Amino acid sequence: MRRIWRIFVLFAGAEVGYILALVSNVTSIIDRLQRGESKAAEELLPLVYDELRKLAAHRMTGEKPGHTLQPTALVHEAWLRLGGNEAHFQNRAHFIGAAAEAMRRILIERARRRLAAKRGSGAEPVNLDEVEIPSPASSDHELLA
Numbered sequence: 001m002r003r004i005w006r007i008f009v010l011f012a013g014a015e016v017g018y019i020l021a022l023v024s025n026v027t028s029i030i031d032r033l034q035r036g037e038s039k040a041a042e043e044l045l046p047l048v049y050d051e052l053r054k055l056a057a058h059r060m061t062g063e064k065p066g067h068t069l070q071p072t073a074l075v076h077e078a079w080l081r082l083g084g085n086e087a088h089f090q091n092r093a094h095f096i097g098a099a100a101e102a103m104r105r106i107l108i109e110r111a112r113r114r115l116a117a118k119r120g121s122g123a124e125p126v127n128l129d130e131v132e133i134p135s136p137a138s139s140d141h142e143l144l145a
Helices: 002-034 039-062 071-082 092-118 140-144
Strands: none
Touching (some): 002 039, 039 092
């Protein structure tokens, strides 16, 4: 039993070390991005892509069935909104928080557009006083009878 515990501790320690190195690497890339290095954005996305995709999938659990937006597309749209090379973040947590907020806003805008279309968005208003409706009866007396 002790041997299994030691293996677990070694594995967990390696996992924690990997995570700390990843967080440190993301933060250093964000620092390079703020200094204006154009290649830093290209290095940042692959490091955080899996986490952003999980976040997008989680955000989309509340969406109605049958929607067309996929988590991958949501991540890409959020990345574009974050500004890519022009983004300014303090650290990894700030970046992930900004990405989560961008995803939330994208989903809200899509829901608003869908509801607006459902309610006749873009339809011309019609003044009913100016509309003539043909009657099946030839006179008002026939219609009221």
